[in-house]
Amino acid sequence: MIHIITATNPEAKFFINYLKLKKINSIKEFQIYFNDKFSLTISGIGKINSAISVCTTYHELGKIKNNCWINIGIAGHASSIIGELFIINKIIDSASLKNYYPYSPNITRISQLSCTTYDKVDQKYSDSLSDMELSGFYKTANKYSYRELIHSLKIVSDNRQNSFNYDEKDKIEKMFEAKKKHFDIFFEKVLKIWSNNITDQKKINLKIEGLLSKIKTTKSEYEQMKKLLTLIYLKKINFETNLFKSKTDTKKILSNLKKIIQ
Amino acid sequence: MKIKNLYIEEEILNNKRALKIEKKLKYENKIICKSYKEIFNPKNQNFRIQKNETSIILATKKKNLILKAPKKFSIGLRENYYFSHMLNCIYDCNYCFLQGMFNSAHYVIFVNYEDFFLNIKDILNHKSRNICFFSGYDCDSLALEDITGFMDFFLNKFIELKNGILEIRSKSTNIKSIKKINPSSNIIPAFSLNPEYSIKSHEHNTPKLINRLNAIRELQNLGWNIGIRFDPFIWYGDLCDMSLFFREIFSSVKKNKVHSVTIGNFRMANNYLKRMVKINPTNPYILEKYISEILPNRIENSIKPKMDKIKEKISKFVDESKIFVN
Numbered sequence A: 001m002i003h004i005i006t007a008t009n010p011e012a013k014f015f016i017n018y019l020k021l022k023k024i025n026s027i028k029e030f031q032i033y034f035n036d037k038f039s040l041t042i043s044g045i046g047k048i049n050s051a052i053s054v055c056t057t058y059h060e061l062g063k064i065k066n067n068c069w070i071n072i073g074i075a076g077h078a079s080s081i082i083g084e085l086f087i088i089n090k091i092i093d094s095a096s097l098k099n100y101y102p103y104s105p106n107i108t109r110i111s112q113l114s115c116t117t118y119d120k121v122d123q124k125y126s127d128s129l130s131d132m133e134l135s136g137f138y139k140t141a142n143k144y145s146y147r148e149l150i151h152s153l154k155i156v157s158d159n160r161q162n163s164f165n166y167d168e169k170d171k172i173e174k175m176f177e178a179k180k181k182h183f184d185i186f187f188e189k190v191l192k193i194w195s196n197n198i199t200d201q202k203k204i205n206l207k208i209e210g211l212l213s214k215i216k217t218t219k220s221e222y223e224q225m226k227k228l229l230t231l232i233y234l235k236k237i238n239f240e241t242n243l244f245k246s247k248t249d250t251k252k253i254l255s256n257l258k259k260i261i262q
Numbered sequence B: 001m002k003i004k005n006l007y008i009e010e011e012i013l014n015n016k017r018a019l020k021i022e023k024k025l026k027y028e029n030k031i032i033c034k035s036y037k038e039i040f041n042p043k044n045q046n047f048r049i050q051k052n053e054t055s056i057i058l059a060t061k062k063k064n065l066i067l068k069a070p071k072k073f074s075i076g077l078r079e080n081y082y083f084s085h086m087l088n089c090i091y092d093c094n095y096c097f098l099q100g101m102f103n104s105a106h107y108v109i110f111v112n113y114e115d116f117f118l119n120i121k122d123i124l125n126h127k128s129r130n131i132c133f134f135s136g137y138d139c140d141s142l143a144l145e146d147i148t149g150f151m152d153f154f155l156n157k158f159i160e161l162k163n164g165i166l167e168i169r170s171k172s173t174n175i176k177s178i179k180k181i182n183p184s185s186n187i188i189p190a191f192s193l194n195p196e197y198s199i200k201s202h203e204h205n206t207p208k209l210i211n212r213l214n215a216i217r218e219l220q221n222l223g224w225n226i227g228i229r230f231d232p233f234i235w236y237g238d239l240c241d242m243s244l245f246f247r248e249i250f251s252s253v254k255k256n257k258v259h260s261v262t263i264g265n266f267r268m269a270n271n272y273l274k275r276m277v278k279i280n281p282t283n284p285y286i287l288e289k290y291i292s293e294i295l296p297n298r299i300e301n302s303i304k305p306k307m308d309k310i311k312e313k314i315s316k317f318v319d320e321s322k323i324f325v326n
């Protein structure tokens, strides 16, 4: 699954419509939308809001580790043209001066650039994109997922020649819509990396958790059984799942599993 | 060589060696960092995903350039050190402990080669006996030589050191840098060998056994004494066939030009193994090793032959004094 985090409604609008996302009305802290492949959370402005929104999304949507996370939004830049899309390959937190290096796929038609996260609106502009959320988003998402699954895409909304006008909400949506094809390619690539490396493991884990939920084990028995079952599934060994009945002695289950892989 | 990104520490942006290496690389993005550690060290990176598309980080090593080798790591000398001008490796062996030790799969190349040499010289200046230095502990010594040129720089200098012995351990057949210098008794090119079926299934992207043997022969013909390393030795066949295997190996090389033979089993710190299972839970080889750690009574698929038995078999071809169990 891909979790998209945007700061404001206008930045989210295109994705909500394009990906046909439905709002989860029961969540009050943030507006969270979803379908079977994507979720989108509107975080509000600032790195703390962004960090909390990642945390809330994770907890509200099943606490699933190692999903994909993408921060998408607008950013300022000294000279890039308005509407240009970038993949972020370096994040600079202007307050802590700490750097982060997202490991995003290269896509021929999307350039890569660094982005500096400021605590206040940046009026100076530089060769690094400027935003107010990314470092907070990245640091928090990295608690729940591998760095290789956390990305950021930014569209230039203002530069030294053209300042930003918050009232032009429709314009923001149009800028995102104009890059529809690029988003499609990016999402596809990100999902491919995820499914090649993470989903197999998730499918096996689900099966194992299903079996182990039927019995009572100690923590160490649980871990041992999990490893043994993983090996059994990986080696595609057929075995009797009837073994996992609530009243079966866990020692017996363990010894049976050991026999199966010997 | 094609890589994903080139990361470079800002203080070596104009370093001649860094620029030379940069010219040999095809990369998508050049990204400047303060220290290689910003990219290499953070937790919650996935070594396996990075391994599919690796990047290079050009850096300088500031501390701990030369380290004391673990006690058992020896080819007969009492004092042993190791060093690595690179972190990580272009090959992808199932059993490689680097996957468990490092958070990142990117290749770090330390460009301050002079400092490695000066540190070694400094250690030797304070000692009178012979001291052994192992190259290629955290990488393969020769595999990326065409890009790094480390051995080209290093061997000419090391050859002059009177009481220093250098082991260059590798699975690579890229022996150009060694062929450029005259054979020397204080430099030991050493090649890791395994049966071809183990190479195929566990040492991904590495040269075939036959090519490694050819490289050994080529250097022996030039006068070099070669180290042969069965470490880890991965054997699945039956024990009688093992003698045949060693017969084949030692009939393909010049026995009188074998400097030493080392043998060792798969061994790995439990915390590394745990990490490898975490990032690569769908690799049956690693999982099997892990399970045999937590369930020691389980019989593994690969036979874990006793080291002394292997030593006995090898001693039919090489003098026992040259065989070391690691």
Ligand code: SF4
Binding pocket: B088, B089, B090, B091, B092, B093, B095, B096, B097, B098, B138, B139, B140, B171, B203
């Ligand atoms: S050749 Fe050595 S360093 Fe390289 S992957 Fe194999 S074991 Fe690791």
